[in-house]
Amino acid sequence: QIQLHQSGPGLVRPSQTLSLTCAISGDRVSSHTVGWNWIRQSPSRGLEWLGRTYYRSKWDHDYAKSVKGRITISADTSKNQFSLHLNSVTPEDTAVYYCASQEIVILPGASSDFYHMDVWGKGTTVIVSS
């Protein structure tokens, strides 16, 4: 059973980079059958999916347009974790940030079917303020 443990600072200065980590137990970050997601939640934007990474012979990523150009999601196989980096933050990036995993099923022809996000981290409140 996958478990996700989040860590990272709760306060980030405007224009700096927000960096959070999600440590994985119960599976490998390089598993071909799991995708690793970041979602955030704020009163103004609700639940907002930010992006994901997954390994399929190489690392692939999908990012939300709202943060594209500012976001990087990376994986560290030696520490079995994945990270979110969001640069040039503003107070609008203040939110609770969650990591979440989703099952991937490999289909005939090597395409992939991405299932629901069933395991979530506990969340990290990040405030962007000077």
Added chain:
Amino acid sequence: DIVMTQSPDSLAVSLGERATINCKSSQSVLYNSNNKNYLAWFQQKPGQPPKLLIYWASAREFGVPDRFSGSGSGTDFTLTISSLQAEDVAVYYCHQYYDTPFSFGRGTNLEIK
């Protein structure tokens, strides 16, 4: 991008009565090749992450009480709580995982009348 619209925004139901929450997607989330609707329902209580209740529009997650049920297909979906319990007070979200960017409804705040 797929927009998820939930109704109502808030709902007050008496204990033991039925609660119904609706969700509409701006385009179909039914994948014809496998006949699955890529639609999930989450429950969120204060200070906690969203908890998966229903996936594939109608499959109940392991451990979720059978008073929770999901229905619908294509663009219109419903979450039903057949007999409301005190511990069901929460915010409920629908969510599509048919395509990125994944998206969520704005939530329905369920209270006891």
